[in-house]
Amino acid sequence: MRTAAGALRRGLTFWRRSIQARVVLSTVVLSAVVFGAVGWFLLQQTRAGLLDDRVKAVVAEAATETGDAEKRLAGVPGTEFDPDRQKSQLVKPIIERGQTRGFSVILSGPAGPDAAGLAAGGTIASPDLDLGSVPARLEEHFRQDSTTSWTYTRISYLDGTNRPDEPGIVVGSRVQLPADGQSYTIYYLFPLAQEQQTLDLVARALLTAGALLLVLMGAVTWLVTQQVVTPIRLARRVAERLAAGQLEERLRVAGDDDIARLGTSFNQMATNLQRQIRQLEELSRVQRRFVSDVSHELRTPLTTVRMASDVLHDAREKFDPATARSAELLQTELDRFEHLLSDLLEISRFDAGAAVLETDDVNLVDVAHRVVDVTRVLAEQRGIRVVVQSPHGPCLAEADVRRVERIVRNLVTNAIDHAESHDIVVLVAGDAHSAAIAVRDYGVGLAPGESAMVFNRFWRADPARARTTGGTGLGLSISLEDTHLHGGWLQAWGQPGAGAQFRLTLPRRVGGPLRQSPLPLVPSDAGLSRAAESAS
Amino acid sequence: MTQPEHSGPLNPKGRVLVVDDDASLAEMLSIVLRQEGFDSRVCPRGDLALAEFRDYRPDVLLLDLMLPGKDGIDVCKEIRAESGVPIVMLTAKGDTVDVVVGLESGADDYVVKPFKPKELVARIRARVRRLDAPSPETLTIGDLSIDVAGHSVSRAGSSISLTPLEFDLLVCLARKPWQVFTREVLLEQVWGYRHAADTRLVNVHVQRLRSKVEHDPENPEIVLTVRGVGYKAGVA
Numbered sequence: 001m002r003t004a005a006g007a008l009r010r011g012l013t014f015w016r017r018s019i020q021a022r023v024v025l026s027t028v029v030l031s032a033v034v035f036g037a038v039g040w041f042l043l044q045q046t047r048a049g050l051l052d053d054r055v056k057a058v059v060a061e062a063a064t065e066t067g068d069a070e071k072r073l074a075g076v077p078g079t080e081f082d083p084d085r086q087k088s089q090l091v092k093p094i095i096e097r098g099q100t101r102g103f104s105v106i107l108s109g110p111a112g113p114d115a116a117g118l119a120a121g122g123t124i125a126s127p128d129l130d131l132g133s134v135p136a137r138l139e140e141h142f143r144q145d146s147t148t149s150w151t152y153t154r155i156s157y158l159d160g161t162n163r164p165d166e167p168g169i170v171v172g173s174r175v176q177l178p179a180d181g182q183s184y185t186i187y188y189l190f191p192l193a194q195e196q197q198t199l200d201l202v203a204r205a206l207l208t209a210g211a212l213l214l215v216l217m218g219a220v221t222w223l224v225t226q227q228v229v230t231p232i233r234l235a236r237r238v239a240e241r242l243a244a245g246q247l248e249e250r251l252r253v254a255g256d257d258d259i260a261r262l263g264t265s266f267n268q269m270a271t272n273l274q275r276q277i278r279q280l281e282e283l284s285r286v287q288r289r290f291v292s293d294v295s296h297e298l299r300t301p302l303t304t305v306r307m308a309s310d311v312l313h314d315a316r317e318k319f320d321p322a323t324a325r326s327a328e329l330l331q332t333e334l335d336r337f338e339h340l341l342s343d344l345l346e347i348s349r350f351d352a353g354a355a356v357l358e359t360d361d362v363n364l365v366d367v368a369h370r371v372v373d374v375t376r377v378l379a380e381q382r383g384i385r386v387v388v389q390s391p392h393g394p395c396l397a398e399a400d401v402r403r404v405e406r407i408v409r410n411l412v413t414n415a416i417d418h419a420e421s422h423d424i425v426v427l428v429a430g431d432a433h434s435a436a437i438a439v440r441d442y443g444v445g446l447a448p449g450e451s452a453m454v455f456n457r458f459w460r461a462d463p464a465r466a467r468t469t470g471g472t473g474l475g476l477s478i479s480l481e482d483t484h485l486h487g488g489w490l491q492a493w494g495q496p497g498a499g500a501q502f503r504l505t506l507p508r509r510v511g512g513p514l515r516q517s518p519l520p521l522v523p524s525d526a527g528l529s530r531a532a533e534s535a536s
Numbered sequence: 537m538t539q540p541e542h543s544g545p546l547n548p549k550g551r552v553l554v555v556d557d558d559a560s561l562a563e564m565l566s567i568v569l570r571q572e573g574f575d576s577r578v579c580p581r582g583d584l585a586l587a588e589f590r591d592y593r594p595d596v597l598l599l600d601l602m603l604p605g606k607d608g609i610d611v612c613k614e615i616r617a618e619s620g621v622p623i624v625m626l627t628a629k630g631d632t633v634d635v636v637v638g639l640e641s642g643a644d645d646y647v648v649k650p651f652k653p654k655e656l657v658a659r660i661r662a663r664v665r666r667l668d669a670p671s672p673e674t675l676t677i678g679d680l681s682i683d684v685a686g687h688s689v690s691r692a693g694s695s696i697s698l699t700p701l702e703f704d705l706l707v708c709l710a711r712k713p714w715q716v717f718t719r720e721v722l723l724e725q726v727w728g729y730r731h732a733a734d735t736r737l738v739n740v741h742v743q744r745l746r747s748k749v750e751h752d753p754e755n756p757e758i759v760l761t762v763r764g765v766g767y768k769a770g771v772a
Binding site for chain 1: 561564565568571602628648649650653654764
């Protein structure tokens with residue numbers, strides 16, 4: 001059952017995929033319909049021709065026999081009054097001649113409007129013949145009419161004779177018997193076996209010819225489509241290889257026909273694509289180079305400034321208040337400048353596609369604890385507690401630990417920035433396909449529509465709001481790029497007044513499929529805090 | 537170009553050779569190092585670095601990677617070929633292959649520009665600080681015997697030359713052969729970092745150490761990798 005279904009499915013797939021199969025099959029089916037129509041028409045024509053000739057001959061023969069019989073009756077002396085003897089005298093020679101020439105004869109009883117049918121008896125017939133071979137229609141004709149008439153019938157024979165039924169023609173004529181002056185009908189039944197044989201032969205010949213032609217059509221179509229389909233299949237394979245990055249692949253072009261021109265165009269397209277890709281690669285390389293050069297050129301003087309500022313900062317007690325404050329400002333703004341520069345360089349590295357993963361098995365629980373340790377000082381300054389809620393076991397994912405830590409650090413510092421002295425919860429969870437870390441705060445939250453915008457570069461929820469933790473406005477954008485590099489998700493949820501939750505989901509294996517996250521994006525206490533808010 | 541009038545103690549904590557072509561940065565480095573009690577000398581060209589090194593005999597070398605005359609990587613290889621003196625690279629590209637190439641060519645550590653002066657000084661101190669008075673101690677790891685006080689490692693009587701950092705790494709592993717060391721722990725114990733820094737430092741130096749002490753570096757027997765955790769010493 002299953003194998004049958006499988007075979008059916010494979011067959012359907014083959015049908016869907018193979019132009020060749022479809023073209024060959026439809027050609028064969030259409031040809032079969034046309035051949036059938038033509039064959040049927042030929043057969044009808046042959047049959048009509050054969051039967052017309054036969055009917056003419058048969059009617060003529062019947063007329064001759066009847067004429068002979070009438071002559072014989074005319075030669076009988078008028079003293080003969082026994083109609084039965086006369087009837088048999090009339091019919092016997094015809095029956096005998098019929099036996100030698102292959103037709104059967106029936107002489108029916110006296111005719112008239114009230115005459116009984118053949119079945120009523122009083123008939124003389126060729127031996128073995130079943131009287132039912134004469135159709136009732138013809139009998140009916142002779143009740144009203146006396147003209148010679150004919151019709152097709154099926155001649156049947158008596159059961160004991162073992163002669164099969166056969167198609168035939170029955171001709172009826174009227175004779176008048178001098179003995180009683182009544183009219184009798186003689187039915188001549190001529191079999192059409194010969195014609196049937198001829199027709200069968202013609203039909204067989206037509207069928208054989210048709211079948212052979214169909215096979216031929218199928219073969220021809222297959223050959224023709226093969227010639228078209230083969231280059232197409234080759235082109236498909238080359239296109240697949242091109243798509244897989246083998247840009248040097250080209251079609252072999254032979255000749256000058258349509259297929260060859262298709263090949264030439266295809267190759268031109270491939271060449272253009274290759275050139276464009278090379279250009280893009282070159283651009284990307286130049287861009288990377290530029291980023292790297294800018295990085296170097298900016299960093300060396302910045303290092304000097306940084307060190308000079310440090311020296312001034314350390315010695316600020318010896319300065320007058322204005323100069324001392326200037327040294328402090330110089331120091332903090334240099335920190336900001338440094339962050340901004342490194343974030344900008346990081347972003348431009350992503351834009352250039354120059355960022356690469358260095359993956360290892362990373363335990364997200366460890367990452368969460370490390371990040372909480374690193375951000376503890378910052379959190380304590382705001383009176384915020386950062387709590388990690390994690391399962392007992394590790395939550396492993398194949399990831400770049402530096403990038404994952406940076407993502408989580410960005411999320412936590414962002415939460416500290418917006419938590420408004422409420423605690424922050426870092427949730428960690430994992431399942432068979434993914435591991436996730438979520439950072440939940442109970443601060444200002446996000447307005448509707450903002451959860452998508454938070455990842456935009458330099459986006460601010462409230463432009464008037466001061467940045468206090470020295471964020472550059474690029475942290476979440478970089479986090480999102482880092483997440484994409486892992487093939488993961490970084491999503492935000494928030495409600496005004498109910499806080500926000502940022503969730504990072506990473507596949508267990510880099511490039512692995514990601515269908516769901518082990519942590520909900522909308523936290524379970526989202527409704528609660530809103531209820532609490534509305535109650536208060 | 538020794539500094540006779542430094543503000544630190546008269547007996548300097550150590551001598552630092554700064555090889556950097558950026559005059560301002562080099563001068564600033566000298567100022568900071570002097571404040572921290574180090575003696576220093578500046579060499580602005582890569583091709584002069586080796587001669588300067590031989591002349592000055594520093595305790596630590598600060599080496600920029602992009603230098604006129606000769607590439608920093610080559611300078612690093614040359615100096616490493618004749619001395620195990622700690623080398624700290626100054627690089628503007630902390631996340632590129634440059635770092636790995638630099639470490640593989642023999643540098644012990646690196647700092648990424650722009651660095652904080654205190655961070656740099658901490659690194660230099662970590663490199664200059666030697667175990668004050670090592671007790672006479674002999675360790676064995678695999679078929680190696682280590683004389684901790686004499687700073688020498690030998691296999692079957694013939695000695696193997698290791699840089700001080702490689703020696704510290706080996707001693708750290710050999711002292712607790714039953715323990716698996718994570719890269720973070722090694723960074724703290726050998727390099728002296730409080731916070732996790734770049735674990736590539738450990739990877740590269742383990743490779744370098746293996747290339748010197750293993751029979752077949754592809755199938756290590758002295759320094760074993762514990763997948764997903766870190767490293768441990770081979771069975772003695």
